[in-house]
Amino acid sequence: DIVMTQSPDSLAVSLGERATINCKSSQSVFHSSNDKNNLAWLQQKPGQPPKVLIYWASTRESGVPDRFSGSGSGTDFTLTISSLQAEDAAVYYCHQYYTAPRTFGQGTKVEIK
Amino acid sequence: EVHLVESGGGLVPPGGSLRLSCVASEFTFRSYTMYWVRQAPGKGLVWVSRITGDGSTTTYADSVKGRFSISRDNAKNTLYLQMNSLRAEDTAVYYCARAPLGSPFDSWGQGTLVTVSS
Numbered sequence: 073d074i075v076m077t078q079s080p081d082s083l084a085v086s087l088g089e090r091a092t093i094n095c096k097s098s099q100s101v102f103h104s105s106n107d108k109n110n111l112a113w114l115q116q117k118p119g120q121p122p123k124v125l126i127y128w129a130s131t132r133e134s135g136v137p138d139r140f141s142g143s144g145s146g147t148d149f150t151l152t153i154s155s156l157q158a159e160d161a162a163v164y165y166c167h168q169y170y171t172a173p174r175t176f177g178q179g180t181k182v183e184i185k
Numbered sequence: 186e187v188h189l190v191e192s193g194g195g196l197v198p199p200g201g202s203l204r205l206s207c208v209a210s211e212f213t214f215r216s217y218t219m220y221w222v223r224q225a226p227g228k229g230l231v232w233v234s235r236i237t238g239d240g241s242t243t244t245y246a247d248s249v250k251g252r253f254s255i256s257r258d259n260a261k262n263t264l265y266l267q268m269n270s271l272r273a274e275d276t277a278v279y280y281c282a283r284a285p286l287g288s289p290f291d292s293w294g295q296g297t298l299v300t301v302s303s
Binding site for chain 1 (some may be wrong): 229230235284289295
């Protein structure tokens with residue numbers, strides 16, 4: 073199974089400041105057949121199911137604010153929230169859909185400082 | 186809008202059984218591989234099982250293999266998870282989720298809580 077490791081486990085950021093979350097996969101999730109990284113970022117708020125923010129490592133889901141951005145390739149990925157808003161307090165997961173079984177990172181909790 | 190609604194969770198003693206259901210609507214259910222993903226209290230997301238659109242292929246996490254069984258009824262647009270020999274470590278919110286081929290999970294239900302305790 074592909075192991076997804078996120079860092080840090082949690083971070084506290086002031087409103088308007090940048091938040092950066094890293095994700096490393098135990099093997100490459102780059103698919104040469106479509107030239108894409110099969111990596112998504114999910115956001116989960118308390119009591120709610122997860123929601124996709126970013127897929128193909130850097131493509132924002134429709135309706136997701138542009139302060140969210142994804143980058144990286146191969147095995148190393150980053151989710152950046154450029155200017156943290158109160159509603160961004162949540163747990164964020166990276167998720168690989170390159171191969172079965174689909175796996176998730178352990179989650180990074182983002183809090184407002 | 187895709188709609189997934191789970192039911193069937195509850196409190197069950199160790200060794201007991203439960204059957205979860207997930208009713209799907211607003212999409213062609215038989216065309217999609219469906220998944221069960223669980224989340225223990227305060228923990229992360231873990232894939233449990235999946236089933237192809239025609240029901241011909243099923244896959245399980247090692248932690249549930251031999252105890253859980255996934256199935257679907259495409260005529261009823263319903264996904265099932267039969268859980269037997271339940272253990273305390275199976276306590277979690279169970280989500281059904283849809284994932285188009287080669288794409289991330291794009292739709293989730295609200296989840297149903299399973300608590301295994303005496």
